[in-house]
Amino acid sequence: MRHSHRREISLAAAIVAIAAIMALAAPGFFTWGNARDLVMANLPVLIVALGMTLVILTGQIDISVGSQFAICSVAAGVFAKLGMPTPVACLAACLVGAAMGAANGALIAYGRVPSIVVTLATMVALRDGLRWVTEGAWVQDLPRTFQWFGRSQAASEAIAMAIAALLAAAIGWGLRNLAAGRAVYATGSSAQAARLAGIRPAHVIFAVLALTGALTGCAASLNAVRFNQVPANAGLGLEMQTIAAAIVGGTAVTGGRGGIVGTLLGVALLGIIGPALTYLGISAYWERALQGGIILAAVAMDAIRVRTREHGSLAVERS
Amino acid sequence: MAALPSSDRRPWRDRWFPNGEWVLLFALVLEAGVFSALGPNFFTLANFFEVVRLSVELGLLALALTPVMITGGIDLSVGSMMALAAVVFGAAWRDAGLPAGVAIALALLAGCAGGALNALLITGLGIPPIIVTLGSFSMFRGIAEGITHGAANYSNFPKALVMLGQGYWWGVLPVQLPILAVAAVAYALLLHRSAIGRTLYAIGFSPAGARYAGVRVARRVALVYFLSGMVASVAAIVYVAHLGQAKSDAGTGYELAAITAVVLGGTSVSGGRGTVWGTLLGLFSITILQNGLRLAALPSELTGVLTGAVLVLAIVLGRLRGGVRTRVAALALCAAIAAAAVLVAGTHGWLVRSPRQGARGGHRLVIAMMPKAKGDPYFTSCRTGAEEAARETNVDLIWDGPTGLDPAKQNEVVEGWITRRVDAIAVSVENQAGISTVLRKARQRGIRVLTWDADAAPDARDYFINQATPQGIGFTLTDEAARLLHGQGQFAIVTGALSAANQNQWIAFIRQRLAAQYPRLKLLDIRPSDDDRDKAFAETQTILKVYPKVQLIMGIAAPAVPGAAEAVRQSGRTDVYVIGLSLPNLCKRYVHDGVVQSVVLWNTRDLGYLTVYTAARLSENAIPAGATAFLAGRLGSIEVRGDQVILGKPFIFNRANIDQFDF
Numbered sequence: 001m002r003h004s005h006r007r008e009i010s011l012a013a014a015i016v017a018i019a020a021i022m023a024l025a026a027p028g029f030f031t032w033g034n035a036r037d038l039v040m041a042n043l044p045v046l047i048v049a050l051g052m053t054l055v056i057l058t059g060q061i062d063i064s065v066g067s068q069f070a071i072c073s074v075a076a077g078v079f080a081k082l083g084m085p086t087p088v089a090c091l092a093a094c095l096v097g098a099a100m101g102a103a104n105g106a107l108i109a110y111g112r113v114p115s116i117v118v119t120l121a122t123m124v125a126l127r128d129g130l131r132w133v134t135e136g137a138w139v140q141d142l143p144r145t146f147q148w149f150g151r152s153q154a155a156s157e158a159i160a161m162a163i164a165a166l167l168a169a170a171i172g173w174g175l176r177n178l179a180a181g182r183a184v185y186a187t188g189s190s191a192q193a194a195r196l197a198g199i200r201p202a203h204v205i206f207a208v209l210a211l212t213g214a215l216t217g218c219a220a221s222l223n224a225v226r227f228n229q230v231p232a233n234a235g236l237g238l239e240m241q242t243i244a245a246a247i248v249g250g251t252a253v254t255g256g257r258g259g260i261v262g263t264l265l266g267v268a269l270l271g272i273i274g275p276a277l278t279y280l281g282i283s284a285y286w287e288r289a290l291q292g293g294i295i296l297a298a299v300a301m302d303a304i305r306v307r308t309r310e311h312g313s314l315a316v317e318r319s
Numbered sequence: 320m321a322a323l324p325s326s327d328r329r330p331w332r333d334r335w336f337p338n339g340e341w342v343l344l345f346a347l348v349l350e351a352g353v354f355s356a357l358g359p360n361f362f363t364l365a366n367f368f369e370v371v372r373l374s375v376e377l378g379l380l381a382l383a384l385t386p387v388m389i390t391g392g393i394d395l396s397v398g399s400m401m402a403l404a405a406v407v408f409g410a411a412w413r414d415a416g417l418p419a420g421v422a423i424a425l426a427l428l429a430g431c432a433g434g435a436l437n438a439l440l441i442t443g444l445g446i447p448p449i450i451v452t453l454g455s456f457s458m459f460r461g462i463a464e465g466i467t468h469g470a471a472n473y474s475n476f477p478k479a480l481v482m483l484g485q486g487y488w489w490g491v492l493p494v495q496l497p498i499l500a501v502a503a504v505a506y507a508l509l510l511h512r513s514a515i516g517r518t519l520y521a522i523g524f525s526p527a528g529a530r531y532a533g534v535r536v537a538r539r540v541a542l543v544y545f546l547s548g549m550v551a552s553v554a555a556i557v558y559v560a561h562l563g564q565a566k567s568d569a570g571t572g573y574e575l576a577a578i579t580a581v582v583l584g585g586t587s588v589s590g591g592r593g594t595v596w597g598t599l600l601g602l603f604s605i606t607i608l609q610n611g612l613r614l615a616a617l618p619s620e621l622t623g624v625l626t627g628a629v630l631v632l633a634i635v636l637g638r639l640r641g642g643v644r645t646r647v648a649a650l651a652l653c654a655a656i657a658a659a660a661v662l663v664a665g666t667h668g669w670l671v672r673s674p675r676q677g678a679r680g681g682h683r684l685v686i687a688m689m690p691k692a693k694g695d696p697y698f699t700s701c702r703t704g705a706e707e708a709a710r711e712t713n714v715d716l717i718w719d720g721p722t723g724l725d726p727a728k729q730n731e732v733v734e735g736w737i738t739r740r741v742d743a744i745a746v747s748v749e750n751q752a753g754i755s756t757v758l759r760k761a762r763q764r765g766i767r768v769l770t771w772d773a774d775a776a777p778d779a780r781d782y783f784i785n786q787a788t789p790q791g792i793g794f795t796l797t798d799e800a801a802r803l804l805h806g807q808g809q810f811a812i813v814t815g816a817l818s819a820a821n822q823n824q825w826i827a828f829i830r831q832r833l834a835a836q837y838p839r840l841k842l843l844d845i846r847p848s849d850d851d852r853d854k855a856f857a858e859t860q861t862i863l864k865v866y867p868k869v870q871l872i873m874g875i876a877a878p879a880v881p882g883a884a885e886a887v888r889q890s891g892r893t894d895v896y897v898i899g900l901s902l903p904n905l906c907k908r909y910v911h912d913g914v915v916q917s918v919v920l921w922n923t924r925d926l927g928y929l930t931v932y933t934a935a936r937l938s939e940n941a942i943p944a945g946a947t948a949f950l951a952g953r954l955g956s957i958e959v960r961g962d963q964v965i966l967g968k969p970f971i972f973n974r975a976n977i978d979q980f981d982f
Contacts (some may be wrong), residue, residue, distance in 0.1 A: 029863070037860045111631075114582075114589070117634050121631045128623025132620035136693070138696030140905075227852070228885075240456075247447070292458025295454040303444035
């Protein structure tokens with residue numbers, strides 16, 4: 001745990017540094033409107049990253065979330081078109097996500113197939129399957145009550161932010177204080193030791209993957225209702241964004257170490273780099289290079305800090 | 320359980336298939352059987368070499384990743400490394416004017432440097448490989464995009480280089496095949512016959528244990544990442560020679576495809592297990608599946624679904640060992656899968672063949688038509704018209720194309736159609752330099768070649784179905800913006816992907832028109848949407864705040880216009896116009912609400928219709944050389960201008976007329 005706290009400090013420092021640059025170079029960055037837009041734009045990433053953190057904490061990985069996100073978005077649209085009230089359609093989409101997550105979880109936990117294999121398979125199969133069924137057609141002509149749940153934009157944005165905050169707080173608190181939360185850490189630290197301590201690692205892994213599916217469904221629904229039509233290719237690259245947020249946020253890829261606060265900071269760092277570069281007037285052509293460079297610099301600085309503190313020890317840490 | 324084919328005294332199954340690779344061999348035999356029945360010309364030597372040829376780049380990456388994953392690591396940056404090496408090569412050769420040999424050396428050097436950077440961060444600072452290579456995954460491609468501004472496309476390489484990717488020894492053996500063979504043998508020797516190889520397995524099992532046993536862990540691990548960068552740059556050179564172009568989108572998505580091949584081949588993701596032989600089996604079971612589906616004209620989306628199924632099945636079946644009962648169960652399961660596959664193949668073959676015998680008794684024309692991207696709403700609406708024309712002219716229409724962003728996919732699909740010997744090919748060209756070589760090859764084999772939507776080199780096709788030139792699109796969009804802003808003001812563009820060839824052409828003409836006609840119209844910024852509506856939305860939100868004086872947003876990709884429109888509406892700004900190039904159906908609501916002023920496009924259904932109609936007439940030799948017009952079904956008389964078939968001018972949809980169209 002101590003290691004992850006250090007990472008959180010490094011991350012916070014990086015975010016403060018970017019904020020300082022922005023304050024000097026582009027004060028317009030700090031407006032309520034911009035803050036709200038940034039939060040709303042990163043809400044789906046945040047919610048899925050919560051689940052991803054749990055998955056990585058148990059020592060697994062889920063790279064199918066982007067494909068699940070696309071299917072859940074389309075599902076929410078289709079359910080609404082079938083006449084379900086929007087909140088019910090969103091809940092149904094969460095269930096669809098939970099079902100996909102449970103399928104992943106069952107194969108990983110009970111079929112004992114490595115998680116990267118299972119989710120690599122479901123990533124390509126689900127994405128191509130959706131493309132086959134929809135042929136790329138968007139879900140259109142949604143009922144007027146779909147966008148913003150038929151309420152005002154401000155009200156439903158507040159609802160979405162409240163849901164995300166509640167989820168983050170609940171999962172963050174639960175991880176520290178509930179037996180189930182400790183079981184997640186125990187499973188990731190050592191499945192063998194967890195088993196001896198009376199925890200069933202298979203159940204934990206199954207539950208975590210199913211929960212991630214449900215969270216992906218929730219994120220997809222909250223994203224879908226911001227618009228009045230649903231594209232069939234949503235969530236491309238979401239797996240990379242969420243994994244990056246979690247591991248840049250200090251969650252160890254080998255499992256057992258990390259936490260929600262780090263992930264929140266990771267989402268924040270990755271989410272502000274892009275818009276910040278636009279504010280600074282940097283051409284889009286160099287943006288990706290700078291993003292990669294900033295991530296590498298942040299983790300390298302962190303590694304150097306840890307090195308100098310643990311001076312003398314030859315920690316060969318590798319996943 | 321170490322994967323050494325050489326260690327004796329183990330049963331043959333363990334020696335040859337230490338990680339259950341027999342499942343893949345079984346899958347390969349099954350694929351070969353099914354596709355021989357379904358795919359014309361599948362079971363030929365020429366097609367075999369074709370499959371191998373198209374697997375070289377991916378194969379090199381998969382070989383490089385095998386030792387990386389055996390040490391328990393991962394390298395996500397190989398695809399991006401390909402892009403960087405390709406761009407370095409192109410820039411050194413064309414911009415710096417260096418000889419091709421020196422440029423290749425520089426590209427390899429870039430690969431070594433990239434690999435060394437990964438190695439340094441991983442072993443020097445002890446950062447987990449997945450984090451390091453996730454960062455360099457963005458950075459390498461980002462540098463390539465920065466150098467080229469996404470648009471520069473290096474081509475017209477010397478003949479000797481192009482031969483490396485497109486030539487054949489003695490007319491059959493692809494030139495690049497020995498590269499893959501040498502790499503495979505070298506990696507097999509390294510992993511299975513050398514002391515270093517043994518230590519890699521040891522590191523994968525337990526890095527700490529290996530260190531106590533006296534292995535220099537950091538040095539060995541650094542070696543595999545260094546090699547991975549170097550081999551990725553070799554793959555980049557083969558790729559450049561194969562496509563005849565070097566661009567910053569080279570190798571998009573290759574890292575995942577390569578990892579899939581390695582994992583399918585039985586390499587354990589947690590390290591310590593895996594063989595070169597397994598990786599090759601994994602590679603070919605994927606590429607043969609793709610090739611077979613293409614030749615059998617089955618939907619290419621099945622590739623993903625089936626790859627996923629094979630991936631899980633291979634691992635599950637590979638696990639079953641020991642006891643008689645599990646072995647019987649495994650055999651029963653295999654038999655069931657085989658029976659099901661044969662049943663599907665049989666019924667499908669019967670379904671495909673039976674209606675053909677009825678029609679006209681003889682040979683029915685087969686027209687193959689390719690969109691830039693399958694599953695894009697724009698192309699889906701073109702397909703509707705294409706199918707209509709296929710019914711009227713009584714031809715078989717094959718509709719296939721890339722499902723991702725990989726620019727090499729279009730070439731692969733055309734190669735498949737050449738092997739299948741279709742009568743006519745119609746392509747919406749993504750990369751002009753890249754596809755022209757393979758289209759010329761198709762023409763040499765007597766296939767009629769058309770381009771539609773976007774053109775190839777003029778000598779690579781018979782006719783171009785011209786719905787609008789890049790100039791026409793660029794100028795129309797600029798004129799429309801100038802009309803709305805009365806010739807004066809500031810605007811921003813939301814494009815597709817930064818490296819999208821068409822969009823970059825349009826942008827060039829937009830800039831040209833601005834400079835020539837509208838000096839007081841200012842282009843503030845160009846932002847990418849990656850054809851993702853949600854990204855277009857977020858980018859437009861940022862534009863509106865960074866440039867408060869912006870008066871117009873121009874979206875030049877189908878999902879970009881609705882994304883931009885929603886952002887403008889939610890911002891509450893009523894003084895910002897939105898125009899662009901998109902499908903009327905996606906924008907209807909916004910046009911009626913007054914957020915979007917106008918959408919520039921042509922009748923996509925008519926475009927698909929005209930393409931198939933022209934292909935059918937051309938294959939029947941009903942369009943003589945020098946013809947100035949021909950009758951195209953419901954479209955009436957269509958003008959032919961030289962080697963272009965003219966559909967008409969770009970059309971401007973606005974509130975007055977948009978309801979008359981449904982596509």
